[in-house]
Amino acid sequence: MTPLHVSRVQDKFHDPVFRRSVAIALLVSCFYYLTAKLGFEFALQPGSVSILWMPNAVLLAGLLLTPRRWWWLPIVAVLPVHLASEFQSGVPATMVLSWFISNCVQALIGAVLITQFVRDKPRFDRVRDLSVFLICGAGLAPFLASFLDAALVRFNGWGHSSYWEIWRIRCLSNVLATLILVPFIVVWAKGDFSAIRRSPLGRYLEAIALATGLVGVGLFVFYTERAFAEQGSSLLYLPLPFLLWATVRFGLRGVTTALLTIMFLATTGATKGAGPFLTSTTTNNALAIQWFLIVVSIPLLVLVAVVEERRLAEASARDNEERLKLALNAAQMDTWDWHIPENKLIWTETTKNAFRLTLDTELDRESFYLMIHPDDRELVQEATAQAIKHGKPYECEFRMTPSGGVRWFLSKGKVFFDDDGTPTRMLGIGIDITERKKSEAAIARVNQRNRAILEALPDMMFLQNRQGVFLDYSARDSDNLFVPAEEFLGRNVRDILPPKLANRVLEILETLKRGDPPEIFEYSVPINGEQRHYEARLIVAEGENVLSIIRDITDARQAIQAAQESQEKLLQGNKQIRALAARLITAQESERRRISLLLHDDVSQNVAAIGLAISRLKRKLPNSNEEILTELSALGSQVYDLTTQIRRLSHQLHPAVLEHLGLVAALESHVTEFGHQEQIDTRFKAQVQSNPIPLELSVCMYRVALEGLRNVSRHSGAKSAEVILAEEEDHLTLRVSDSGRGFDVEKAKRGTGIGLTSSEERVRLLKGTFEVRSDGISGTVLTARLPMSR
Numbered sequence: 034m035t036p037l038h039v040s041r042v043q044d045k046f047h048d049p050v051f052r053r054s055v056a057i058a059l060l061v062s063c064f065y066y067l068t069a070k071l072g073f074e075f076a077l078q079p080g081s082v083s084i085l086w087m088p089n090a091v092l093l094a095g096l097l098l099t100p101r102r103w104w105w106l107p108i109v110a111v112l113p114v115h116l117a118s119e120f121q122s123g124v125p126a127t128m129v130l131s132w133f134i135s136n137c138v139q140a141l142i143g144a145v146l147i148t149q150f151v152r153d154k155p156r157f158d159r160v161r162d163l164s165v166f167l168i169c170g171a172g173l174a175p176f177l178a179s180f181l182d183a184a185l186v187r188f189n190g191w192g193h194s195s196y197w198e199i200w201r202i203r204c205l206s207n208v209l210a211t212l213i214l215v216p217f218i219v220v221w222a223k224g225d226f227s228a229i230r231r232s233p234l235g236r237y238l239e240a241i242a243l244a245t246g247l248v249g250v251g252l253f254v255f256y257t258e259r260a261f262a263e264q265g266s267s268l269l270y271l272p273l274p275f276l277l278w279a280t281v282r283f284g285l286r287g288v289t290t291a292l293l294t295i296m297f298l299a300t301t302g303a304t305k306g307a308g309p310f311l312t313s314t315t316t317n318n319a320l321a322i323q324w325f326l327i328v329v330s331i332p333l334l335v336l337v338a339v340v341e342e343r344r345l346a347e348a349s350a351r352d353n354e355e356r357l358k359l360a361l362n363a364a365q366m367d368t369w370d371w372h373i374p375e376n377k378l379i380w381t382e383t384t385k386n387a388f389r390l391t392l393d394t395e396l397d398r399e400s401f402y403l404m405i406h407p408d409d410r411e412l413v414q415e416a417t418a419q420a421i422k423h424g425k426p427y428e429c430e431f432r433m434t435p436s437g438g439v440r441w442f443l444s445k446g447k448v449f450f451d452d453d454g455t456p457t458r459m460l461g462i463g464i465d466i467t468e469r470k471k472s473e474a475a476i477a478r479v480n481q482r483n484r485a486i487l488e489a490l491p492d493m494m495f496l497q498n499r500q501g502v503f504l505d506y507s508a509r510d511s512d513n514l515f516v517p518a519e520e521f522l523g524r525n526v527r528d529i530l531p532p533k534l535a536n537r538v539l540e541i542l543e544t545l546k547r548g549d550p551p552e553i554f555e556y557s558v559p560i561n562g563e564q565r566h567y568e569a570r571l572i573v574a575e576g577e578n579v580l581s582i583i584r585d586i587t588d589a590r591q592a593i594q595a596a597q598e599s600q601e602k603l604l605q606g607n608k609q610i611r612a613l614a615a616r617l618i619t620a621q622e623s624e625r626r627r628i629s630l631l632l633h634d635d636v637s638q639n640v641a642a643i644g645l646a647i648s649r650l651k652r653k654l655p656n657s658n659e660e661i662l663t664e665l666s667a668l669g670s671q672v673y674d675l676t677t678q679i680r681r682l683s684h685q686l687h688p689a690v691l692e693h694l695g696l697v698a699a700l701e702s703h704v705t706e707f708g709h710q711e712q713i714d715t716r717f718k719a720q721v722q723s724n725p726i727p728l729e730l731s732v733c734m735y736r737v738a739l740e741g742l743r744n745v746s747r748h749s750g751a752k753s754a755e756v757i758l759a760e761e762e763d764h765l766t767l768r769v770s771d772s773g774r775g776f777d778v779e780k781a782k783r784g785t786g787i788g789l790t791s792s793e794e795r796v797r798l799l800k801g802t803f804e805v806r807s808d809g810i811s812g813t814v815l816t817a818r819l820p821m822s823r
Contacts, residue, residue: 061095096144131185139178158341179204255302406432741769749773
């Protein structure tokens with residue numbers, strides 16, 4: 034057995050219904066065995082059908098006490114005991130199995146028919162349930178099953194009786210057993226024994242007296258040795274008073290127990306050769322016993338059902354009367370009685386107090402009308418006249434003006450007629466509804482205010498139940514509805530909304546619980562040929578119903594879409610600008626390199642050649658011309674200075690050391706030169722493992738470092754600065770810091786200078802980050818960070 038099967042078996046044994054069904058099946062098997070042994074004792078002759086066969090009735094009672102899905106339990110439980118009881122009696126195996134089949138068929142026919150017409154467990158204290166049992170369980174089931182049983186007996190060659198004789202004895206024996214035994218078992222199995230334990234001592238003494246008398250009379254009648262022919266049929270009436278006593282005083286339990294006692298006494302007496310049923314042949318004697326007990330049992334069972342129904346009806350009537358009194362007192366209702374022929378109106382004390390009347394005041398109809406508010410008097414008169422004329426219930430709301438102000442009353446009544454159709458009296462109640470009217474007026478004002486609020490709100494509201502049926506709605510403009518109101522009210526969302534949207538709504542309705550926050554979702558549907566967008570908020574309201582608040586967000590959605598399109602265009606423009614900036618920077622670097630090479634290779638060489646020419650000219654002139662020599666010396670110095678400036682400018686535009694020796698050497702050279710020129714203590718640190726650094730990154734970092742040092746010299750007023758170049762986690766980081774007075778970074782970016790902006794753009798074009806922090810205490814820190822792998 035798999036773990037899953039074991040788990041299912043364990044779950045069944047934890048089910049109290051299953052455990053109770055198993056217990057009933059075990060009890061049915063025990064009583065089935067005992068009654069089978071008794072049935073063989075009641076057989077007319079060896080091999081014949083018993084005159085009282087009770088196992089079928091025991092099995093039927095077990096099925097009626099067990100749920101349908103567990104009916105197989107009693108049937109399986111009685112199989113081994115059936116085989117044991119029959120084999121011990123010397124019955125052939127085929128006959129044993131045949132009788133088991135016929136027994137089960139009778140019980141199943143009766144149980145199926147009874148449970149089909151009686152949905153609950155059958156109650157024998159109701160005439161309808163008892164009628165179903167008598168017709169289906171005690172009549173039709175044995176009648177049909179006896180054909181099968183008699184056929185099986187004849188087929189197996191068991192016994193010597195004819196087919197119809199076997200059918201008759203078998204049918205009547207099973208009718209008798211079912212008629213008496215099944216009600217006895219069911220009533221006692223479902224009975225409340227606590228009520229018996231709470232019974233007074235007198236009740237116990239009465240039960241003992243009844244049992245003693247019934248048994249004594251039964252023994253006298255059914256065990257007498259005198260000839261029945263001499264006594265006539267008068268002896269059979271002796272148990273009847275005791276049976277009626279049990280029926281009237283002890284109900285179903287009493288009469289079923291008494292009938293079972295009489296049945297056993299009559300049957301055992303006949304089998305022992307005693308009693309009034311021994312005047313003819315054995316078959317006729319059995320038939321007489323069966324018909325006697327059937328004829329006695331049916332009227333008594335019907336009588337007890339009628340008595341019990343009347344008893345229950347009287348108890349229900351008393352209970353209803355007490356509840357009515359309690360309800361009238363709790364609801365502060367007043368009663369009145371109008372005797373129409375005498376035109377006399379009788380009010381209770383409570384009613385007179387409500388109308389501020391003295392207890393000895395007597396009123397007629399006209400005096401009562403005078404107490405009604407003039408605006409409502411005609412309404413009350415018309416309602417009264419219609420009730421008397423057509424016999425309809427009288428109901429009217431009106432105002433009365435007793436001393437103390439105006440009060441509202443609800444009056445209801447009914448007209449009673451005599452045999453000739455003449456109205457004799459009208460009996461009714463009056464309820465003071467003044468407070469209710471005040472509440473209704475207050476509610477009307479609140480509803481009016483709420484309606485005004487709803488009409489002012491642009492949202493639509495729909496009330497639905499858990500199954501998705503539209504119950505109510507509120508919409509300022511009916512043109513905004515998906516379909517007209519008359520087409521969706523009272524119908525399910527599946528019939529109205531598109532399938533996908535309807536399924537979404539039903540899922541939310543099923544999962545939404547009280548106390549949960551509103552469930553929000555958006556959807557789109559075509560309205561008047563236009564795709565509209567909505568936001569739905571669903572929340573539990575009015576018991577278990579759900580309120581849906583629908584807001585039209587089409588304009589907002591269109592505005593968002595337009596903003597997104599504008600943003601996309603802006604981003605596209607930014608991308609184009611960045612691409613242009615990248616091209617400009619690249620072109621700028623190329624132009625700088627070209628100009629640097631031009632200055633270094635052409636202009637610088639030409640200027641140097643001029644210097645050399647001046648030197649040769651100076652040497653050719655005589656020393657006597659000192660004035661010209663002085664001017665030539667000055668001109669040579671200017672040419673030398675110009676050569677130095679051109680070389681420096683060439684290095685600034687495109688330092689050759691950056692291209693040939695790398696970023697570290699270029700920065701170190703520039704930092705050293707910057708410190709000498711600006712007289713600022715500038716330190717340089719490098720922690721770089723990659724060699725060489727890509728030229729594109731080197732150029733970017735070199736330009737950023739130059740711009741940072743340029744800001745140090747121009748704006749900071751610092752005495753020291755530091756440049757750090759480090760390679761960290763596949764990133765190249767440049768940090769330029771000083772100890773100066775700082776500056777406003779945002780203001781500098783918005784100013785006319787483009788140094789910081791250009792540096793930031795260079796870094797971002799290479800997917801890096803650029804940050805400048807500056808204050809008057811810690812100075813300025815410029816940080817640029819570029820990814821090494823691109």
